[in-house]
Amino acid sequence: MTEYTISRRRVLAGLGLGAAAATAPAMASRDVPRWDETVDVLVAGSGAGGCSAALEARQAGGRVLLVESLPRFGGSSAMSGGVVFCGGGTPLQKAAGFEDSVEDMIQFIAANSGPYPQLEKIQRYCEDSLAHFDWLVGLGIPYNDRFTDVKELTLGDESLYFSGNERAWPARENSRPVPRGHVPGVPGMNGGRVLMEHLLERTREAGVELRARMSARRLVQESDGRVVGMQLERDGEIVHVRARRAVVLACGGFIHNREMLQRHAPALYDCSTPWGNAGDLGEGIAMGVAAGGETLNMDQGFAIAPLYPPENALRGILVNRAAQRFIPEDSYYGVVGDAIAYHQNGEAWLITDADSSFNFPQDNFVAVAEAATIGDLAARVGFPQGALQHTVAYHNRFAEAHRDPLFNKQPAYVAPLVKPPFKAWDLSVKRAFFTAHTFGGLHTDVDSRVISSFGEPIPGLYAAGRNVAGLPVAPYIASGLSVGDASYFGRRAGRAAMRGEES
Numbered sequence: 001m002t003e004y005t006i007s008r009r010r011v012l013a014g015l016g017l018g019a020a021a022a023t024a025p026a027m028a029s030r031d032v033p034r035w036d037e038t039v040d041v042l043v044a045g046s047g048a049g050g051c052s053a054a055l056e057a058r059q060a061g062g063r064v065l066l067v068e069s070l071p072r073f074g075g076s077s078a079m080s081g082g083v084v085f086c087g088g089g090t091p092l093q094k095a096a097g098f099e100d101s102v103e104d105m106i107q108f109i110a111a112n113s114g115p116y117p118q119l120e121k122i123q124r125y126c127e128d129s130l131a132h133f134d135w136l137v138g139l140g141i142p143y144n145d146r147f148t149d150v151k152e153l154t155l156g157d158e159s160l161y162f163s164g165n166e167r168a169w170p171a172r173e174n175s176r177p178v179p180r181g182h183v184p185g186v187p188g189m190n191g192g193r194v195l196m197e198h199l200l201e202r203t204r205e206a207g208v209e210l211r212a213r214m215s216a217r218r219l220v221q222e223s224d225g226r227v228v229g230m231q232l233e234r235d236g237e238i239v240h241v242r243a244r245r246a247v248v249l250a251c252g253g254f255i256h257n258r259e260m261l262q263r264h265a266p267a268l269y270d271c272s273t274p275w276g277n278a279g280d281l282g283e284g285i286a287m288g289v290a291a292g293g294e295t296l297n298m299d300q301g302f303a304i305a306p307l308y309p310p311e312n313a314l315r316g317i318l319v320n321r322a323a324q325r326f327i328p329e330d331s332y333y334g335v336v337g338d339a340i341a342y343h344q345n346g347e348a349w350l351i352t353d354a355d356s357s358f359n360f361p362q363d364n365f366v367a368v369a370e371a372a373t374i375g376d377l378a379a380r381v382g383f384p385q386g387a388l389q390h391t392v393a394y395h396n397r398f399a400e401a402h403r404d405p406l407f408n409k410q411p412a413y414v415a416p417l418v419k420p421p422f423k424a425w426d427l428s429v430k431r432a433f434f435t436a437h438t439f440g441g442l443h444t445d446v447d448s449r450v451i452s453s454f455g456e457p458i459p460g461l462y463a464a465g466r467n468v469a470g471l472p473v474a475p476y477i478a479s480g481l482s483v484g485d486a487s488y489f490g491r492r493a494g495r496a497a498m499r500g501e502e503s
């Protein structure tokens with residue numbers, strides 16, 4: 001296969017049209033024709049995971065090279081809201097009058113992260129959260145003392161908000177609700193850009209060498225499995241870089257690799273809007289697997305049902321194909337998205353009346369039916385006969401008293417659906433603006449060492465961010481866990497890499 005073909009496949013895959021990533025099986029060190037360059041730590045990927053690893057490795061005294069396949073640095077991290085999930089009593093939480101503790105933070109993540117959460121990672125992340133926030137502040141990222149109670153990533157410049165499912169049921173019963181979404185204090189959806197500008201600047205200043213348009217293609221291994229370098233490609237030229245201490249894979253997720261998505265995360269495949277930068281092709285994961293790494297949670301991801309804002313829409317009810325409610329509508333949109341994508345065959349409808357309808361032209365999803373009675377609405381959508389009428393009657397019976405015995409929605413969002421016109425909004429993953437990205441990746445330990453399928457760390461190989469199965473799992477319970485996990489465990493990778501033995 002020519003180099004041209006490989007590059008073309010990469011471009012197609014970046015557009016979401018292509019096939020497999022351009023990586024190849026690991027290479028034996030004896031097959032390396034010559035080492036073009038030698039560094040201590042070689043990092044692939046310039047997002048929050050990669051830059052944090054590179055910066056720490058450099059500060060620990062290493063010669064560090066960071067490569068990025070795209071022309072621009074920053075990855076999905078720079079596109080993001082820049083929310084980082086921090087807690088345990090940060091200065092921002094205190095200034096806004098909220099009490100938090102490490103134990104409460106652990107409890108929130110652990111109790112809401114599925115049946116077998118990675119407790120050791122959660123514990124380290126929470127125990128070090130105050131120090132990690134100080135580190136972010138130390139990078140120069142601007143935060144302010146302002147809190148907002150708005151139920152969405154603030155478009156103002158407030159730096160603290162409830163970024164997830166903290167106040168929804170059952171989360172509020174198994175852990176004390178505290179706001180932990182820490183956002184750079186800049187207006188609009190610019191937090192990620194600002195966070196990454198500062199992180200990249202500090203990384204450069206520290207002396208990390210950053211090279212764009214240079215793609216990691218294959219890991220190079222000794223016969224005993226130790227990773228000693230990488231084969232890379234720049235403008236069609238192949239080079240080999242030796243890494244004396246370690247290689248860190250931080251190439252992001254795989255939402256733009258359609259084949260990989262279909263194989264591993266079919267529930268995300270149909271989501272209308274793959275969310276992530278064009279480098280999200282799963283290349284780092286593929287390289288790690290080729291070197292013997294195990295993967296976890298490959299089916300999981302962040303599927304977002306864009307139900308709010310405005311919050312008054314949460315007074316509507318969400319129903320499935322059987323016209324039955326299945327979740328408290330005031331859940332975090334990642335939790336709602338998960339329920340629809342993974343548990344309702346990708347289909348759901350929001351039923352509103354005049355009070356719970358949108359007071360602006362809603363273009364995230366469309367009203368597929370409108371009627372003066374619930375019965376007519378049900379017939380127009382094609383729900384089973386009588387089912388929606390039963391659901392609405394049951395809901396209204398308790399909603400008069402702001403109660404929701406079925407799902408304990410917060411009283412402020414509970415209201416009877418009584419004022420026509422009634423509308424049914426199509427929230428199906430294929431037809432709504434239903435964004436998604438992936439969470440599955442390499443299995444790593446708390447020092448970000450890649451673990452093989454035999455349960456042993458692969459010497460010389462580390463990974464961070466969405467190359468890794470980390471704190472974010474499905475359902476995603478709060479914004480900020482992904483950039484938080486990427487930056488925190490990226491830092492641990494950089495430090496551990498420099499502690500590791502030289503090859």
Ligand SMILES: Cc1cc2nc3c(=O)[nH]c(=O)nc-3n(C[C@H](O)[C@H](O)[C@H](O)COP(=O)(O)OP(=O)(O)OC[C@H]3O[C@@H](n4cnc5c(N)ncnc54)[C@H](O)[C@@H]3O)c2cc1C
Nearest residue numbers: 045047049069075076077081083216252279465466482483
């Ligand atoms: C619009 C949007 C908003 C979001 N908001 C938030 C938020 O507020 N908080 C939060 O926690 N999460 C948020 N997320 C998710 C979060 O941004 C990502 O999960 C996280 O930034 C991933 O970080 P990373 O370092 O793993 O990958 P990235 O930041 O994507 O960096 C990986 C880099 O590796 C490069 N790369 C890929 N393959 C190769 C290769 N072979 N060789 C060299 N380089 C390669 C990629 O081009 C990319 O630049 C958001 C995502 C989106 C899309």
